[in-house]
Amino acid sequence: MESTTSYQGRIHNKTTRVATQYYPSFFDQKKATDTYVYLRDAIPWEQGVKSRKTGFTRLAKPLDPGDNKVVDDILTEALTKLNLVDKYDILGIYLNYYQDGTHHTPAHSHQGMTQLIVSLGAIRTLRVGNKNYFLGNGDVIIFGSSTHSVPPEPSLLNTSPQFDTTGRISIATFMKPTTFSPIIELTDENLLELVKQISLMDK
Ligand SMILES: O=C(O)CCC(=O)C(=O)O
Numbered sequence: 001m002e003s004t005t006s007y008q009g010r011i012h013n014k015t016t017r018v019a020t021q022y023y024p025s026f027f028d029q030k031k032a033t034d035t036y037v038y039l040r041d042a043i044p045w046e047q048g049v050k051s052r053k054t055g056f057t058r059l060a061k062p063l064d065p066g067d068n069k070v071v072d073d074i075l076t077e078a079l080t081k082l083n084l085v086d087k088y089d090i091l092g093i094y095l096n097y098y099q100d101g102t103h104h105t106p107a108h109s110h111q112g113m114t115q116l117i118v119s120l121g122a123i124r125t126l127r128v129g130n131k132n133y134f135l136g137n138g139d140v141i142i143f144g145s146s147t148h149s150v151p152p153e154p155s156l157l158n159t160s161p162q163f164d165t166t167g168r169i170s171i172a173t174f175m176k177p178t179t180f181s182p183i184i185e186l187t188d189e190n191l192l193e194l195v196k197q198i199s200l201m202d203k
């Protein structure tokens with residue numbers, strides 16, 4: 001039993017470790033600002049997840065792929081430019097709306113997920129593990145199952161040099177690697193396996 005557990009642990013660590021990749025100004029300012037304004041005004045925002053400690057945290061809206069064309073298009077553009085379209089499936093989308101510096105996201109993690117975040121509007125700190133990223137209008141970041149948070153910034157007035165707002169909207173995207181990867185590393189072993197499968201199909 002014990003060996004099974006540690007074996008699974010090894011596989012788990014191997015498949016879920018994702019290095020954090022930060023892309024400042026991934027989207028141009030006009031596109032980022034237009035998307036912020038559209039989402040701010042068009043989304044029927046709900047009270048986000050409540051924290052046991054602080055109560056209200058932020059406004060939010062869970063979406064599935066296909067629910068909102070603007071969100072789908074911006075995510076497709078990000079995944080296409082990063083050459084990740086074939087590598088990940090989007091399992092869910094969570095929009096967060098921080099209207100001012102009191103709105104925040106407590107520390108949490110998503111086990112086994114890769115998270116891609118598009119940040120729109122005011123600059124806010126995203127803490128991933130023990131590193132701080134100052135996400136601005138149009139930035140994109142990708143990270144794995146590390147603990148992360150958006151701490152309150154009570155002194156926030158207008159931190160966006162390009163954009164007059166204290167509000168921030170994040171498009172948080174939960175992804176898993178596709179089970180079928182078109183990139184198969186050809187080794188002697190899997191070549192042999194492939195030949196066996198093909199000869200079985202012939203029968
Ligand atoms: O707003 C952010 O950048 C983070 C949001 C987040 O972690 C989440 O929705 O799971």
Ligand SMILES: [Fe+2]
Binds near residue numbers: 108109172
């Ligand atoms: Fe998260």
